[in-house]
Amino acid sequence: MSPPNRRPNATLPLITLATIILAAAGCFIVQRIAVNPVAVSSTDSVRVKSAVKAHLLDGTTVTYPNGVELVHGMLRGAGRRYDLALRELPSVSVIPLDSVLGMESYSTVIDGGATAGYSILATAGVIVVAAGVAIAAIAIQCAHDPKCFGSCPTFYSDSAGTFRLEAEGFSYSIASLFEARDVDRLRTTARPDGSVRLEVRNEAYETHYLNHLELLEVRHAADEFVLPDARGRSVAVRNLRPATRGVDRAGHDVADLLATADGRVTRTDSALLARADASDFEDHIDMTFPVPRGVDSVALVLRLRNSLLNTVLLYDIVLGDRGARSLDWLGQTTQQVGPALALGQWYAGKMGLRVLVLEGDSAREIAHIRDTGPVAWKDIAVVLPAPHQDSLRLRLSYVADNWRIDRAALGSARIPAVRAWPLAEVIGADDRTDTTALRSLSAPDAQYLVTSPAQRFTAVWRPTPTKSGEARTFLLASQGYYTEWIRQGWLAAPRDTLPFRPSNAVLANAVQRWRVEQDSLEVKFNRTRVPVR
DSSP: OEEEEEOTTOHHHHHHHHHHOOOOOOOOOOSOEEEEEOOOOTTOEEEEOSEEEEEETTSOEEEETTOEEEETTEEEEEEEEEOTTOOBOOOEEEEEGGGEEEEEEEEEOOOTTOOOOOOOOOHHHHHHHHHTHHHHHHHHHHHHSOOOOOOSOEEEEEETTEEEEEEEOSTTOOSGGGOEEEEEEOOOOOOTTSOEEEEEEOOSSEEEEEEEEEEEEEEEOTTOEEEEBTTSOEEEEEEEEEOSEEEETTOOBOHHHHSSOSSOOOOOOHHHHHHOBTTBOEEEEEEEEEOOTTOSEEEEEEEEEEOSHHHIIIIIIIIGGGGGGHHHHHHTGGGSHHHHHHHHHHHHHHSSEEEEEEETTEEEEEEEEOOOOSSSOEEEEEEEEOOSSSEEEEEEEEETTOEEEEEEEEEEEEOOOOEEEOOOEEEETTSOBOHHHHHHHSSSSSEEEEEOTTOEEEEEEOOOOOOTTOEEEEEEEEEEEEEEOEEHHHHHOOOOOSOOOOOHHHHHHHHHHHHHHHHHHHHHHHHTOOOOO
């Protein structure tokens, strides 16, 4: 866990762009540090002019403040090497690429009178120390076969001594321009001392930039279910009823699958998935719901998460296929407002979940739910005026097999009062209070808390007690972004020499790759989560 990273005057434009799109050991970080993954193929010769960090499989970190040359699978340049305790070791000039777990480039901008310095986080070493032989084996596996667990920050609550996954924050905010704010319903309740605590983990080969954490509280009637809508507003619903009819595009009856949140989920029909191509890669579910009487507003309540189709799109096609050329996409395209905006508009237009009202032979879109991530279930509501009829027909439309939907129900809805509780304390993995981290997470500003793989901390809030018999629900608001590490396996075998260009053909390619490898990928993805204890 590192001290705050300050990026002056950045928050507002990033939040604006985000609305269009859908994000143990530490030392010094200057007022601004931008970290961008670096890719290099073992068959290429590339001169990297920016400052570079290489995270090695032996747990050490090598920095190249003046850049490095990558020649036929070797890093060549004046490198400064650091051990697990961040003590400087003898300098190095040549490192084999096959000893590298991942690489990042970084640029430093000093703001005002800031102290010069940067994080020299021995990330791979921290991992080995934190989790021993098991994580060392995972690191080696992910270096050579890099389709490993990947997710933005994950949040856990302590349930009777067992950690329970609550949410994953700002999914797919993969660069600073895509910074986003997520709101997730929590199942956790206040502890006996009145506090609410979440353990925040970095369980992937990524660098996380956390800007803000806030606890939202809704006090409500005992028979109401509180959850966020697609814009992060809290919604209270009651009298939830399942669909009387639910049919997917292939004609399968899925009403029973969607009736309750029981882990039985929808999947795209295998024959439809096999036919997906650039001209047609969509699936949908048509549902009919009974409409509650005497209410002004209703809400469609969904419990869902993404499949790993998006992981195939990012890992295989955007990064893996291009090897060294992924540097241009990560270091340039995603850092420029114009190209990033175009990319975001394309992604938002194709991915996510569209909710449409069916009226006769026409369909009218009423909401778009952005991708939420493949790890944690998300409860989300779509609010609309109650129709003047006994039933409501809705369609969920999406790229084939991009979603796992566990529940769909309709009930009456209202917008409740919400109270926001500021973060009260941050406790590091060493069980000590971290006031610097608290300052950087207390407001959505230009200060960031930076975490690396295997790092964790506990966020603590102290809401006031409820009255006797009063029900309440907590929601987590998290804001930030993350950068993906470019692992050795992606660097060694590029398959495409052309720059990444978003298109229907790209999505169709991702769907077909996902269709072929989905079973093995799901197993591998879930067993390569980076341990934090």
